[in-house]
Amino acid sequence: MENSEVLExxxxxxxxxxxxxxxxxxxxxxxAWRRAGQLRIRPSEGVFRLGAxxxxxxxxxxxxxxxxxxxxxxxxxxxxxxxxxxxxxxxxPPVALREVVGVVTEVIDAAGxxxxxxxxxxxxxGWLCCLLRRRFSA
Numbered sequence: 001m002e003n004s005e006v007l008e009x010x011x012x013x014x015x016x017x018x019x020x021x022x023x024x025x026x027x028x029x030x031x032a033w034r035r036a037g038q039l040r041i042r043p044s045e046g047v048f049r050l051g052a053x054x055x056x057x058x059x060x061x062x063x064x065x066x067x068x069x070x071x072x073x074x075x076x077x078x079x080x081x082x083x084x085x086x087x088x089x090x091x092x093p094p095v096a097l098r099e100v101v102g103v104v105t106e107v108i109d110a111a112g113x114x115x116x117x118x119x120x121x122x123x124x125x126g127w128l129c130c131l132l133r134r135r136f137s138a
Contacts, residue, residue, distance in 0.1 A: 028084025051123030
């Protein structure tokens with residue numbers, strides 16, 4: 001099965017069941033996320049808060065990065081400036097609303113402990129740390 005086919009199945013499960021749990025991988029969100037075993041993703045329901053971690057589709061994979069800013073394009077479409085907590089630059093191009101798959105709500109570590117991601121404290125501390133390391137690419 002190709003990655004794009006797997007993502008289509010995951011997106012269908014997310015739409016039907018209201019959540020999906022996937023393995024955490026990659027380095028862009030830092031060491032705490034690297035040690036996480038899994039991420040619980042739920043549909044966004046159109047609510048996107050600054051500091052929230054959104055999952056978006058780029059080519060044949062999902063990316064989970066934090067929202068730093070929200071803006072409208074000249075055409076009036078909503079897009080997000082996103083960035084991994086451990087990366088030095090924001091995602092380019094910005095994430096279009098139509099690319100957003102869902103929102104990470106919990107990180108589940110290897111021992112099964114659940115850490116909420118979308119609390120006010122976690123959103124704002126993550127946003128602040130991300131903002132301090134922000135650099136827009138040209």
